[in-house]
Amino acid sequence: EIVMTQSPATLSVSPGERATLSCRASQSVSSNLAWYQQKPGQAPRLLIYGASTRATGIPARFSGSGSGTEFTLTISSLQSEDFAVYYCQQYNNWPRITFGPGTKVDIK
Amino acid sequence: EVQLVESGGGLVKPGGSLRLSCAASGFTFSSYSMNWVRQAPGKGLEWVSSISSSSSYIYYADSVKGRFTISRDNAKNSLYLQMNSLRAEDTAVYYCARKYCSGGSCYFFFDYWGQGTLVTVSS
Numbered sequence: 001e002i003v004m005t006q007s008p009a010t011l012s013v014s015p016g017e018r019a020t021l022s023c024r025a026s027q028s029v030s031s032n033l034a035w036y037q038q039k040p041g042q043a044p045r046l047l048i049y050g051a052s053t054r055a056t057g058i059p060a061r062f063s064g065s066g067s068g069t070e071f072t073l074t075i076s077s078l079q080s081e082d083f084a085v086y087y088c089q090q091y092n093n094w095p096r097i098t099f100g101p102g103t104k105v106d107i108k
Numbered sequence: 109e110v111q112l113v114e115s116g117g118g119l120v121k122p123g124g125s126l127r128l129s130c131a132a133s134g135f136t137f138s139s140y141s142m143n144w145v146r147q148a149p150g151k152g153l154e155w156v157s158s159i160s161s162s163s164s165y166i167y168y169a170d171s172v173k174g175r176f177t178i179s180r181d182n183a184k185n186s187l188y189l190q191m192n193s194l195r196a197e198d199t200a201v202y203y204c205a206r207k208y209c210s211g212g213s214c215y216f217f218f219d220y221w222g223q224g225t226l227v228t229v230s231s
Contacts, residue, residue: 034217036153043203043221044153055219087153094216095167099153 002026002093004100006086012108013078021103023071023088031067032092038102039084047086048073075105083107110134110220112204117225124194124229130187130204130222138162138182141207143218144189146200146227154200157189158207158216172198194229201226 003026013019023033031051036044046055048064051071061076075082088100116128130142144156157178158167166178177190187204202225205218 032215043223044218045221046208046217046219049208049215049217089153089217091216095155095158097155097216099155101152 001096002029002090002098004088004090004098006088006100006103008103009101010104010106012106014108015080016077017108019075019078019082019105021073021075021086021105023066023073023100025069025071025090028068029090029092032090033064033066033071034089034091035062035064035073036087036089037082037084038087044087078105110206112206112220112222114202114204114222114225117202117227119228119230120194121231122195122229125190125192126194126227128189128191128202128204128225128227132185132187132204132206135206137180137185140209141165141214142180142187143205143207144178144187145203145205145218145221146198147203147224148197148200151200156202159187191227194227196229199227199229 005024007022033051035048037047038044047058047062052064063074065072085102085104087102091097111133113131120126141160143158146154146156159178175193179188204222206220208215208217208219
């Protein structure tokens with residue numbers, strides 16, 4: 001099983017600031033990595049796939065980068081609606097897909 | 109508009125059974141692989157099971173293999189999860205999720221999710 005780790009567990013950011021979230025895989029997943037956003041009481045929403053491709057309707061302030069084992073999700077200027085938990089997911093080793101434990105982005 | 113609506117959750121005793129349903133609309137259900145993903149209270153996401161568009165390929169997480177059965181009815185645009193021998197650790201919100209496909213290629217991540225149905229296993 002490919003183990004996904006995310007850091008930090010919690011990121012405190014002021015509105016308008018940049019947020020950088022990290023995701024690491026225990027072995028290479030190539031670019032087969034997705035990012036999701038989840039707000040309390042809601043289902044996850046797909047943000048990024050292929051490590052760097054924004055999903056339909058996702059604002060340009062969200063960007064993804066990386067390949068292999070190291071990945072980054074960047075939110076260039078945090079808006080109030082961006083405070084949420086963010087999960088990464090590898091799909092290189094399907095069907096044994098795995099998610100990271102999440103990074104909570106909260107208001108500083 | 110794509111919609112996935114889960115139902116069937118509730119409180120069940122350890123060792124009991126429950127059947128979850130997911131009603132799909134707004135897309136050609138019979139063309140997509142479908143999945144169940146769960147989330148224990150306050151915890152992260154865990155993939156549970158997947159079924160291909162024609163039910164030819166079915167996969168389960170090790171944690172539920174032999175106890176859960178995924179199925180679908182394309183005529184009814186519905187996905188199901190039969191859960192038997194339930195344990196306390198199966199307590200979670202269960203999401204129905206559509207596997208992403210574009211331009212004839214499909215990848216094992218999820219572009220649409222339902223709102224989830226809560227399963228609580230407790231005596």
